[in-house]
Amino acid sequence: MRLAVILLLAACTDQQWQEQIAALGPEQPSIPMGPLHRSGQPCLLCHSATGDAPALLAAGTVYRDPRATLAAAGVAVILIDAQRQTYVTYSNCAGNFFVFPSEYQPQLPLWVSLRYQLSGQRVQVDMESPMHRDGDCGICHRPTAGPSSAGPVFLSDDPARLSMIPRSDCTGGQP
Amino acid sequence: MNRSARALSLACSLAISCTPLNSELDGLLTPDAQSFPVVADALQPSCGTLDCHGQIGRNLRLFGGRGLRLDPQHTSAEGATTEAEYAASYRSLTALEPEALDALLRAGGEVEKLSLLRKARGREQHRGGVQLLPGDPLDRCLLSWLAGAVHQASCLRVAQKPRPVLHLP
Numbered sequence: 001m002r003l004a005v006i007l008l009l010a011a012c013t014d015q016q017w018q019e020q021i022a023a024l025g026p027e028q029p030s031i032p033m034g035p036l037h038r039s040g041q042p043c044l045l046c047h048s049a050t051g052d053a054p055a056l057l058a059a060g061t062v063y064r065d066p067r068a069t070l071a072a073a074g075v076a077v078i079l080i081d082a083q084r085q086t087y088v089t090y091s092n093c094a095g096n097f098f099v100f101p102s103e104y105q106p107q108l109p110l111w112v113s114l115r116y117q118l119s120g121q122r123v124q125v126d127m128e129s130p131m132h133r134d135g136d137c138g139i140c141h142r143p144t145a146g147p148s149s150a151g152p153v154f155l156s157d158d159p160a161r162l163s164m165i166p167r168s169d170c171t172g173g174q175p
Numbered sequence: 176m177n178r179s180a181r182a183l184s185l186a187c188s189l190a191i192s193c194t195p196l197n198s199e200l201d202g203l204l205t206p207d208a209q210s211f212p213v214v215a216d217a218l219q220p221s222c223g224t225l226d227c228h229g230q231i232g233r234n235l236r237l238f239g240g241r242g243l244r245l246d247p248q249h250t251s252a253e254g255a256t257t258e259a260e261y262a263a264s265y266r267s268l269t270a271l272e273p274e275a276l277d278a279l280l281r282a283g284g285e286v287e288k289l290s291l292l293r294k295a296r297g298r299e300q301h302r303g304g305v306q307l308l309p310g311d312p313l314d315r316c317l318l319s320w321l322a323g324a325v326h327q328a329s330c331l332r333v334a335q336k337p338r339p340v341l342h343l344p
Contacts, residue, residue, distance in 0.1 A: 066252075080339050088343070108304060111338050126338060128241055129219075132303045133226045140225035145250035148231060148243050 021045050036094040036170065040068060040152060042138035043098065057106075058135025059098035060153055062091045062114060064165050068143050068152035071095030073168040075155065076115040079135070081106030093170025099135065108132055116155060118164055125155060203277040205269040210325040212261045215239065216334040217316045221306045222295070223264070225251055228303075235271055235291070237264045279321065286318060 024041050031037045043059035046052055058079060062072040075091040079099065087104040091097045109130035116123055131137075137153060145151030156162055215223075219239045223229045229242030229251075238245050238260035240253075245260045268291070269276060275288050286292045290299065296314075297305035307313040312329040319326035 078341060078343065080341060084339055084342075086341065086343060113341060124341075129224045130338070131226055132221075132224060132306075136226075140251070145252040147245075147247050147249055148225060148229070148251060150225065150241075150251045 017045070017050075035092055035096055035098070039071060039094050039096055040138060040141075040143050042136050043096075044134055044136035044139075047098070055101055056135070057099045057101045057104055058110070058131075058137070059096070060135075060137025060141065061095040062097065063095055063152045063154045064156070064167075065162055066145075066151055066154045066157050068154065071168045071170065072116070072155050072165065073170065074116070078113045078115060079104065079106065080111045080113070082109055083107050093168045095168070110135060112137075114153070114155065116165070118161065123155075203273050204280040205273075205276060206280065206321050207323060207325075208262070208265050210320060211265045212256070213325055213327055213330040213334070214316055214320045215256065215261050215264050217313055217330040218264075219256070219334065220336060221313060221333065222303070236267045238267075239264070286321065292317070 020042075024038065024045070027033060027037060039061045040063075041061075043056055044051075047054060047056040047059060049055050060077075062075045062077065064070045064072045071091070071094050073091055073093040073095065075095075075097075077089050077091060077097045079087045079089075083106075085104075085106060087099060087106070089097050089099050109132045111130045112127040114125040140148075140150050141153050142149040143152055155165060215237070216239075218237060219242060222235075223237035223239045223242045225242055227233070228235050228237040229239065230236070231243065236243065238256070240256040240260075242251060244251060244254075245257065245263050249257075272290055275290075278284070279286065279288060287296070287298060293299040294301040294303075295306045295317075296308065307317070312332045315326050316330035316333060319329065
């Protein structure tokens with residue numbers, strides 16, 4: 001009986017997970033599977049220990065503006081954990097960034113900051129709240145802000161500042 | 176807001192703040208609702224984030240200005256926690272184990288009879304890990320609220336907890 005219940009629960013969980021993945025839609029034909037694909041989506045749905053893709057510890061996408069129209073490349077994504085251990089990774093030309101479990105073993109919660117250069121000056125953007133469960137940015141940072149979404153991860157909403165941020169010439173992964 | 180709407184709002188606020196939840200239905204005691212907002216603000220950064228209890232699917236569902244929003248027109252990206260969100264979080268928290276909460280409020284005793292405390296202290300399996308330790312500010316904030324006199328300083332200290340300082344070049 002107990003085994004039956006466990007199997008039933010596992011089946012339900014698996015089905016829910018499969019539905020979440022299916023809801024992401026198919027790959028874009030013009031973008032090969034790899035570091036540039038599926039910008040803005042919750043990466044760890046597939047890139048987890050139970051998923052089909054290589055497991056990631058943290059992953060997400062950085063955009064230049066709050067409407068997520070253009071990716072932000074070369075942005076330093078700084079992770080800092082409860083023990084003040086830091087790890088820095090950089091967004092690629094699709095705005096995607098990711099950290100493998102072999103690279104960093106944080107103790108949650110995990111805080112995140114972005115850093116980029118603007119006219120020779122260093123600009124830092126701090127995430128207001130920490131991550132407690134995992135490093136899947138796209139779970140909370142969906143393409144648009146809503147009652148359960150903080151909207152995309154972006155650098156600035158100031159048009160003057162945005163005009164000074166170089167555009168990425170990479171077309172891979174645009175939403 | 177016109178006069179009648181204001182009167183209705185005031186009446187609702189008074190009803191929430193002065194009447195223990197369910198008291199007229201089944202006599203169960205609940206902690207003070209009027210002093211709950213400061214407790215909710217303290218819970219927000221540790222428990223109420225979008226990846227934890229700021230999710231619609233959680234049993235304990237917490238609402239907040241930077242978390243799960245009650246009004247579908249609001250977003251998690253901006254705005255302060257509304258009165259309705261405080262009230263919804265209060266209901267969520269007090270309806271989790273109403274009988275156990277009532278027993279604790281009536282007779283006192285071991286606070287870890289509440290799953291809320293057991294999970295947050297890591298005594299029971301909790302996906303979010305240990306969020307408070309006995310005696311730390313969030314623990315004091317919660318326990319003082321349960322005891323009927325919120326320790327504001329502890330709650331504020333957690334609610335305004337600064338993020339770690341980066342020591343990178």
